[in-house]
Amino acid sequence: xxxxxxxxxxxxxxxxxxxxxxxxxxxxxxxxxxxxxxxxxxxxxxxxxxxxxxxxxxxxxxxxxxxxxxxxxxxxxxxxxxxxxxxxxxxxxxxxxxxxxxxxxxxxxxxxxxxxxxxxxxxxxxxxxxxxxxxxxxxxxxxxxxxxxxxxxxxxxxxxxxxxxxxxxxxxxxxxxxxxxxxxxxxxxxxxxxxxxxxxxxxxxxxxxxxxxxxxxxxxxxxxxxxxxxxxxxxxxxxxxxxxxxxxxxxxxxxxxxxxxxxxxxxxxxxxxxxxxxxxxxxxxxxxxxxxxxxxxxxxxxxxxxxxxxxxxxxxxxxxxxxxxxxxxxxxxxxxxxxxxxxxxxxxxxxxxxxxxxxxxxxxxxxxxxxxxxxxxxxxxxx
Amino acid sequence: xxxxxxxxxxxxxxxxxxxxxxxxxxxxxxxxxxxxxxxxxxxxxxxxxxxxxxxxxxxxxxxxxxxxxxxxxxxxxxxxxxxxxxxxxxxxxxxxxxxxxxxxxxxxxxxxxxxxxxxxxxxxxxxxxxxxxxxxxxxxxxxxxxxxxxxxxxxxxxxxxxxxxxxxxxxxxxxxxxxxxxxxxxxxxxxxxxxxxxxxxxxxxxxxxxxxxxxxxxxxxxxxxxxxxxxxxxxxxxxxxxxxxxxxxxxxxxxxxxxxxxxxxxxxxxxxxxxxxxxxxxxxxxxxxxxxxxxxxxxxxxxxxxxxxxxxxxxxxxxxxxxxxxxxxxxxxxxxxxxxxxxxxxxxxxxxxxxxxxxxxxxxxxxxxxxxxxxxxxxxxxx
Numbered sequence: 019x020x021x022x023x024x025x026x027x028x029x030x031x032x033x034x035x036x037x038x039x040x041x042x043x044x045x046x047x048x049x050x051x052x053x054x055x056x057x058x059x060x061x062x063x064x065x066x067x068x069x070x071x072x073x074x075x076x077x078x079x080x081x082x083x084x085x086x087x088x089x090x091x092x093x094x095x096x097x098x099x100x101x102x103x104x105x106x107x108x109x110x111x112x113x114x115x116x117x118x119x120x121x122x123x124x125x126x127x128x129x130x131x132x133x134x135x136x137x138x139x140x141x142x143x144x145x146x147x148x149x150x151x152x153x154x155x156x157x158x159x160x161x162x163x164x165x166x167x168x169x170x171x172x173x174x175x176x177x178x179x180x181x182x183x184x185x186x187x188x189x190x191x192x193x194x195x196x197x198x199x200x201x202x203x204x205x206x207x208x209x210x211x212x213x214x215x216x217x218x219x220x221x222x223x224x225x226x227x228x229x230x231x232x233x234x235x236x237x238x239x240x241x242x243x244x245x246x247x248x249x250x251x252x253x254x255x256x257x258x259x260x261x262x263x264x265x266x267x268x269x270x271x272x273x274x275x276x277x278x279x280x281x282x283x284x285x286x287x288x289x290x291x292x293x294x295x296x297x298x299x300x301x302x303x304x305x306x307x308x309x310x311x312x313x314x315x316x317x318x319x320x321x322x323x324x325x326x327x328x329x330x331x332x333x334x335x336x337x338x339x340x341x342x343x344x345x346x347x348x349x350x351x352x353x354x355x356x357x358x359x360x361x362x363x364x365x366x367x368x369x370x371x372x373x374x375x376x377x378x379x380x381x382x383x384x385x386x387x388x389x390x391x392x393x394x395x396x397x398x399x400x401x
Numbered sequence: 402x403x404x405x406x407x408x409x410x411x412x413x414x415x416x417x418x419x420x421x422x423x424x425x426x427x428x429x430x431x432x433x434x435x436x437x438x439x440x441x442x443x444x445x446x447x448x449x450x451x452x453x454x455x456x457x458x459x460x461x462x463x464x465x466x467x468x469x470x471x472x473x474x475x476x477x478x479x480x481x482x483x484x485x486x487x488x489x490x491x492x493x494x495x496x497x498x499x500x501x502x503x504x505x506x507x508x509x510x511x512x513x514x515x516x517x518x519x520x521x522x523x524x525x526x527x528x529x530x531x532x533x534x535x536x537x538x539x540x541x542x543x544x545x546x547x548x549x550x551x552x553x554x555x556x557x558x559x560x561x562x563x564x565x566x567x568x569x570x571x572x573x574x575x576x577x578x579x580x581x582x583x584x585x586x587x588x589x590x591x592x593x594x595x596x597x598x599x600x601x602x603x604x605x606x607x608x609x610x611x612x613x614x615x616x617x618x619x620x621x622x623x624x625x626x627x628x629x630x631x632x633x634x635x636x637x638x639x640x641x642x643x644x645x646x647x648x649x650x651x652x653x654x655x656x657x658x659x660x661x662x663x664x665x666x667x668x669x670x671x672x673x674x675x676x677x678x679x680x681x682x683x684x685x686x687x688x689x690x691x692x693x694x695x696x697x698x699x700x701x702x703x704x705x706x707x708x709x710x711x712x713x714x715x716x717x718x719x720x721x722x723x724x725x726x727x728x729x730x731x732x733x734x735x736x737x738x739x740x741x742x743x744x745x746x747x748x749x750x751x752x753x754x755x756x757x758x759x760x761x762x763x764x765x766x767x768x769x770x771x772x773x774x775x776x777x778x779x780x781x782x783x784x
Contacts, residue, residue: 065711065719065735095707097720097736130704131737233691233705234712307690307771308616308779315780321513322616324478328448329617336448337480352448353480354514388690388780390773396691397698397771 020155020171021047023182024205026245029154031161034142036090036128036135042161043090044139046146047201048115049083053246056082057214058123059221061238067094068101069124070237072108076120080210082243083121085201086111086146087162088139089186091128094236103134110140114147125199125239127164127186159184162199165395167275172267174260179206179248181260185268198272200225200240202264206257207246216258217242224265227297230276230386232305240265273384278392281313283368283385291377295332299372300383302330310388316363318343323372324352333376340373403538403554404430406565407588409628412537414544417525419473419511419518425544426473427522429529430584431498432466436629439465440597441506442604444621450477451484452507453620455491459503463593465626466504468584469494469529470545471522472569474511477619486517493523497530508582508622510547510569542567545582548778550658555650557643562589562631564643568651570658581655583608583623585647589640590629599641600625607648610680613659613769615688623648656767661774664696666751667767674760678715682755683766685709693771699746701726706755707735716759723756 022029027049034044049056058077060070076082086107093100108122115122126134149157159169166186173182187198202217221240242261252260273282285303290296303309306326312319320341327339341349346361348354368387386392405412410432417427432439441460443453459465469490476483491505498505509517532540542552549569556565570581585600604623625644635643656665668686673679686692689709695702703724710722724732729744731737751770769775 063708063711064713064717065707065722092704095704095719095732095736097734100736130702130708131732133737231690233689234708236704236708236711306616307614307775311776311779314776317780319513321475321478321619324448325446325513325617325619328446328619330447334447339448349478349514351480353478353483354516388776390776392690393694393697393771393773393776396694397700 019173019182020159020184021182021201021203022152022155023173024180024203024245026050026205026247027203028150028152029158030146030149030151031154031157032142032146032149035138036088043088044142044146045087045158045161046150047085047158048150049243049245051245053207053244054081054083055208055210055213055244056080056241057210057217058239058241059217061235063234063236065095065236067092067126067237068096068104069093069126070239071101072104073123073239076123079120081121082123083117084111084115085123085125085241086143087125087199089127089162089164091126091132091134092130092237093126093134094130096133099133103136106136107139107143110143114144123241127162127199127237130236155184162186165277170268170271172264174263176252176256176260178250179204179252181264183264183268185272187272198238200268202242202261204244205246205248206244207249207251208244208257212254213242213244216261219258220262220265224262224269227381227383228269228273229301229304229383230273273386276386277395278389279386280389281368281387282366283313283370283387285383285385286371288371288373288380289377290374290379291333293379293381296379296381299327299330299332299374300381302326303372304383304385307388313368314387314389318348318358318361318363320349323370324349327372332374334374338375342371344369402556402565403542403567404565404584404586405535405538406556407563407586407628409433409588409630410586411533411535412541413529413532413534414537414540415525415529415532418521419471426471427525427529428470428541428544429533430468430541431533432626432628434628436590436627437464437466438591438593438596438627439463439624440593440600441622441624442600444618446617446619448478448619450475450509450620451479451487452476452509453622454484455487456506456622459506462503464504465506466500467494467498468506468508468624469526470508470582472510472545472547474509474515474517475513475620476509476517477513479516482516486519489519490522490526493526497527506624510545510582510620513619538565538567545569548660553651553654555647557646559635559639559643561633562635563587564647566647566651568655570655581621583651585625585644587627588629588631589627590632590634591627591640595637596625596627599644602641603645603648607645607652610764610766611652611656612684612687612766613656656769659769660778661772662769663772664751664770665749665767666696666753666769667765669754669765671754671756671763672760673757673762674716676762676764679762679764682710682713682715682757683764685713686753686755687766687768690771696751697770697772701731701741701744701746703732706753707732710755715757717757721758725754727752
């Protein structure tokens with residue numbers, strides 16, 4: 019059901035011809051109201067794609083009528099012409115819907131440094147508007163795929179209201195503030211302030227803690243749109259929890275579909291002095307190529323965990339560090355612990371616990387192993 | 402000639418049986434004087450191996466008579482027993498040479514988290530002492546190899562004096578202050594202060610700017626020993642330049658032998674606001690897995706360079722960035738530049754220039770591509 023699970027939304031996903039493959043490449047999500055509140059978080063990469071610069075601007079009003087998303091090209095590092103193309107796309111959507119371009123967010127994904135084929139994209143917008151439907155969420159989710167092998171959607175229902183979302187992302191997954199392309203909708207009757215607060219709280223502990231390959235995109239965008247069509251204003255906490263659950267679910271789907279990955283690795287840092295330090299240590303472990311290779315080889319090489327921790331500025335004493343892999347404490351007090359032969363690594367999910375013995379803060383970062391397939395997928399052609 | 406190119410040094414390399422492969426695994430370098438000045442730089446990893454902790458201590462005197470090095474085990478994360486083993490190794494060398502253990506540095510390399518087989522190592526020390534020779538430098542360089550496919554040595558001669566060195570290292574190459582195991586000798590007649598100054602100046606712009614895989618070792622050690630046997634005290638600048646040249650040569654040999662690499666990538670950052678920012682940007686580009694895969698695939702994917710630059714805190718404007726790959730300015734003013742089809746990437750060395758247009762500082766970081774062979778070498782067995 020994706021972004022049309024919530025009342026007050028229509029969507030479409032079509033093939034505009036942007037992708038050479040002929041696969042669907044243009045999605046449109048429209049908020050039919052009555053309310054048009056919206057919030058968003060964007061990549062913290064300082065090299066931002068034209069659609070990110072545009073969407074940041076239009077979102078300042080706190081309202082959105084539509085989001086148009088294309089795969090097949092990121093429209094990043096494309097200069098003034100790229101920005102004009104984004105603007106023209108929003109104008110085209112606005113014209114077809116009878117609204118203003120300042121009500122239309124734009125998202126793009128694909129290769130950096132290439133202009134979009136506007137002669138295909140603009141007619142595609144007309145086609146998409148003609149196919150808008152209350153059942154179009156699934157098609158929209160399919161149209162934003164790039165190297166994704168599956169489309170990603172999630173729905174959580176509250177008491178008379180619903181939060182639904184879609185996401186794309188399989189590589190360049192290491193958001194600083196937001197991640198990938200994600201559109202979340204709700205029919206809850208909420209103002210922009212509540213949406214913004216719930217979305218930032220959710221992304222901070224979900225997408226921001228997904229780090230598949232340490233590479234931060236120029237196009238990451240997460241949008242949350244509220245139609246108010248349910249007529250219900252939920253308790254903030256219940257709503258925030260539903261948004262967090264949808265973000266968490268979509269984040270997990272991104273990790274499970276990461277390029278070339280054979281393992282999903284949960285890096286749980288416990289007993290850190292602060293949450294920030296727990297995140298720093300978790301991210302450092304998650305980005306260690308040698309460890310990621312070892313996990314691929316089902317080798318519980320805890321020395322690589324310790325050597326990664328040692329590069330951080332977090333509070334810890336080397337001789338008090340403990341590491342468990344899949345429940346076996348292979349490192350105790352900075353040295354050899356339980357027999358590493360006891361570690362069973364046959365399954366896709368691998369759980370690493372790093373105990374800093376320095377406080378009571380904790381954080382979990384999700385990552386993937388590093389595989390020959392990842393190398394192949396990212397070296398055999400431009401993406 | 403390696404570490405015995407300079408007068409006043411003997412060396413040996415033997416098979417003690419530490420490695421299961423039966424390859425040489427124990428090296429000894431002895432300064433026969435008359436002078437015994439020494440300086441060293443060590444890993445900035447906060448998880449330091451026992452031999453690093455030991456050698457840092459003994460070097461405080463500013464003098465060393467011998468360095469004993471083993472491959473086949475890092476003696477890292479091995480607790481109090483590991484430190485005792487390092488101490489016992491130094492004692493054994495000192496006893497055989499008729500000196501004190503406080504004159505003996507110890508270096509180890511290999512798998513983290515495993516105790517060394519002292520029943521093999523200590524008899525090996527006796528064997529090595531028996532084979533010390535003014536021609537033993539080559540054998541010593543061979544005995545410190547782990548996954549290295551070739552041994553690495555370098556010699557630079559001054560006016561009546563010589564600087565020679567050996568290095569090992571092929572993975573976990575991302576030093577913070579020093580790198581890998583390196584022993585450099587000279588027969589120049591210089592005090593510890595001059596050695597220390599020359600060594601730190603040299604490593605800052607050589608080993609510290611080699612970043613093969615972003616993974617910092619627990620055992621990195623670079624030692625510089627002076628025997629004074631030439632009787633000549635060179636000008637400081639000439640000596641410092643010779644040390645820099647040896648470090649640069651050894652650093653390049655490490656990059657060329659990096660695990661699984663098919664490309665050596667020179668990342669040159671120009672027109673940065675400060676040298677520190679140039680290093681930060683260079684290192685960030687060098688650690689971007691997606692870019693490293695693209696280079697492996699001979700794909701001049703400059704968008705991945707820009708997305709890496711965008712994650713740094715360096716001074717720059719996105720629309721003033723320029724990127725050249727092998728002499729072709731594929732990105733100009735943050736957008737599409739010269740035709741990427743013009744880039745010839747058939748050769749092993751790839752040269753990336755990132756122009757920040759923000760000042761006049763520059764720095765060069767050397768790295769490698771990311772390959773399926775790297776994944777294989779680091780996943781198929783523990784190392």
